[in-house]
Amino acid sequence: MSNAHLIQKPRPETADVLVIGAGASGSVAVRELVQQGFSVVCLEQGDWTPATEFTGDKPEWELSRQKQWHPNPNVRQNPSDYSVNTDDSDVNPLMFNAVGGSTILYAAHWCRALPSDFQVRTQDGVADDWPFSYEDLLPFYQEIERDMAVSGLAGNTAYPDGGGYPLPPLPIGKYGHKAASGMDKLGWHWWPGNNSIASKAVGHRAQCLRYGACLTGCPAGAKASTDLTHWPYALELGAHLVTGARVSEVTVNAEGLATGANYVDREGNEQHQKAKVVVLAGNGIGTPRLLLLSKSSAHPDGLANSSGLVGKRLMMHPYAAVVGTYEDELESWLGPAGQSIESMEFYETDASRGFVRGAKWNVMPTGGPLGMRAGYGGRPIEESFGVNFHRNVKTVLGKSFEWGIIAEDLPDENNQIVLDSINVDSDGIPIPELHYKSSENTSRLIDFHVDRAVEAHEAAGATTISVTKLMRDCGWHLLGTARMGDDSSTSVVDQFGRAHDCPNLYVIDGSVFVTSSGVNPTATIMANALRSMRHLAETHTDQKTAN
């Protein structure tokens, strides 16, 4: 979108607040703080992505989703992307650098975490509790749900009563009905999915037109990406957005307080933005990368890293897919994608299963005929081509759907992000290096859930069922790498995201998660960001700064 009509005040030499990253959490921060009268500058390494650029309504959609609109930056290789070294990772991280961040490409499943997700130590005896409760976060969930105009149906028995949603639910479609019929036979929980996709036109967003292309950007402008839900308002209120700005370091003074950030602009020039307070919103990989890059005499192991936990406890939600095919015509190329229905039947811990914690299930459509077909090489040709080319397409196209399983993975300090000692991005900045292995608990969890999802398909009448126990390209949810907590020796930031070691530095993205929950985290990321930034605004008179 163009904001050329806006006449901005000159960018302040020293901003009240500098926000790094214009995605889900950064957008919340900028809008909240500028509403409260702060001067706010936001540095974003990506750019705007107008809906006309998305290919979901164009013939090239299925070919372009495997490259130009692929969620893996190592595949996409846009100028605004940085590569991620994944040589030692079971899972590839998925993200997008843009105004709106990864909400441009996310599936828009809108899920609150559950009360037990905030009390994993207390209720299940593992990992740690969050420093606040579900009830503490509930009003912020509700406020963000209004901002995002979430479509959903109240009364889900998997949740405490948390009020309704701004818009009616999206259609669950023929494949949703088919999935629900199986769950009904088994007596298992299901509910129409909440989605941050507009079932009716609202604000800067159009009504959903059911393109099955949510994961490559919504061509209708119906999905709640924050370039539509937050930035137009923030810019009108005077926020300063600098796109094409890749931050290389948060700068500090001799006392170790943040003074601003160095960044490389689109022309390759090094720049500096001064600020009284710095807020990091670069996601669970970008934020620890930046903290580790920001070494100084005051912070020799990286900024805010006296605990040694910056970059550690990475959680990415291993994802299993169980696809069933049916004799019925299910129109499963229709969107949104999006979750049609969800199930929380096996979400809560049951010790008799041999593992702790659980997973949310979601029904998603299976797209067009090309699908994500790639990587044929090395497999027997007759599997995918010849007569089987036609048989496979006719069997699956429009007659299949996926039960996706979002497995909670518990924090493990061996799963971490460090700086690559050799490889750099296009601006010469070291890229992040991932070390991530799925745990034994997660493996048992996935085995159990996959077996149940197979039963769900069988109950619904599936003729064939295929299982992918761990999708490599599934790392949408980048969590835990700058965890919050009350103890500065075992956490990086406090419950409001303020760094223990640097009181004018905040972290507000998924990095702060203590545990990962087993649901899509965007709702929690945005609600937590709002809670943090409102606290910053309310306590700013006591805010220590470098100036």
Added chain:
Amino acid sequence: MLNPVQIETYSALANELIPAAEGMPSASEADVPTTWINTALGYRPDLVEAFLRSIDSCRGEVPARALENLNANDTEAFDALGVLTSGAYFLNPGVKELLGYPGQLPVPAHDDTETYLEILERVVDRGPIYRASVST
């Protein structure tokens, strides 16, 4: 654009990958080598080099054997050939029509809650399934 020699080689490979069968046309019958592959290459310029390499390496060979060799020795080129040929085939409107696939067309969302309320009530009747917060 492929030259005539490349088209000849590619046509044989494409028809081996996508033969006429199951009521569907072959790649050549669907104009893949002459029309749709060029469109597909335009959408995926990153694959052009590997695609052309696949054709060059198979020129003059028996298609089935050439594809087996390519698959075994140059998976990147085989992938490019497979993805582009499949993608080009599905670009043909006639192919989509035969499959009953309309493509991604706008279909305004409608509220279909009424169609499933009866079975959803059974979920409600079973009661809450979450664990509440506990005092710490």
